[in-house]
Amino acid sequence: MVIIVITSVQLYSQTKKGLGFDIAMYDYNETGLHYSIFYNWDILKNLVFSTGISYFTNEVNAGWFSNDNTSYNLGEKNRRVNGAIASTVVVPVFKKAGLLVTCNVLFDIVPFNYISIDKGLKVTEGHTIEPIGKYVFTQFNPGAFVDIGLYYDMVKNDARLRLMVSMGYGIYDPVREYRRTTIDNQKLGDYISENKSATRISFKIIGYW
Numbered sequence: 334m335v336i337i338v339i340t341s342v343q344l345y346s347q348t349k350k351g352l353g354f355d356i357a358m359y360d361y362n363e364t365g366l367h368y369s370i371f372y373n374w375d376i377l378k379n380l381v382f383s384t385g386i387s388y389f390t391n392e393v394n395a396g397w398f399s400n401d402n403t404s405y406n407l408g409e410k411n412r413r414v415n416g417a418i419a420s421t422v423v424v425p426v427f428k429k430a431g432l433l434v435t436c437n438v439l440f441d442i443v444p445f446n447y448i449s450i451d452k453g454l455k456v457t458e459g460h461t462i463e464p465i466g467k468y469v470f471t472q473f474n475p476g477a478f479v480d481i482g483l484y485y486d487m488v489k490n491d492a493r494l495r496l497m498v499s500m501g502y503g504i505y506d507p508v509r510e511y512r513r514t515t516i517d518n519q520k521l522g523d524y525i526s527e528n529k530s531a532t533r534i535s536f537k538i539i540g541y542w
Contacts, residue, residue: 476505
């Protein structure tokens with residue numbers, strides 16, 4: 334029991350805390366971007382735990398005709414705020430640089446989204462457009478990614494700045510609720526890509542104290 338307590342105290346005293354920022358680009362049909370801020374704990378020498386929030390955005394575009402006189406257009410910016418939890422294993426190769434592997438999960442913090450489409454009608458005088466939409470439940474839209482990359486540490490006294498670049502692959506469907514939504518008897522999933530996975534490239538910077 335004494336050994337466990339001493340080990341826990343030593344581990345806690347060695348924990349480094351850091352604040353980080355990152356930007357990532359996703360290769361969905363319409364390019365996606367996220368910007369995030371996160372808090373880090375180096376709980377072991379080569380193991381990092383992170384939690385934070387990210388802002389994700391991408392374009393959702395589709396257009397179709399239901400008959401000769403009626404058209405529909407879905408063209409809007411898909412915006413969502415995600416919570417994220419991650420663990421990273423770093424493998425030193427040189428004194429200040431090495432490899433990293435990150436596993437993370439994400440989910441909607443606000444599980445509701447407003448979806449709208451433009452309904453176009455041919456009339457005697459020309460053409461009219463009527464926006465119609467509704468709020469839908471996103472079911473928290475969970476996703477997961479694995480990233481592999483490189484890191485470099487810039488160290489001065491007890492402060493450390495870590496730069497990271499990585500490539501990742503994961504399952505995350507940013508238009509999940511669009512796909513299962515029906516508006517004006519139009520099932521949006523019939524006109525939206527079924528791509529539910531993506532690769533991404535991420536750039537991160539973390540400051541430790």
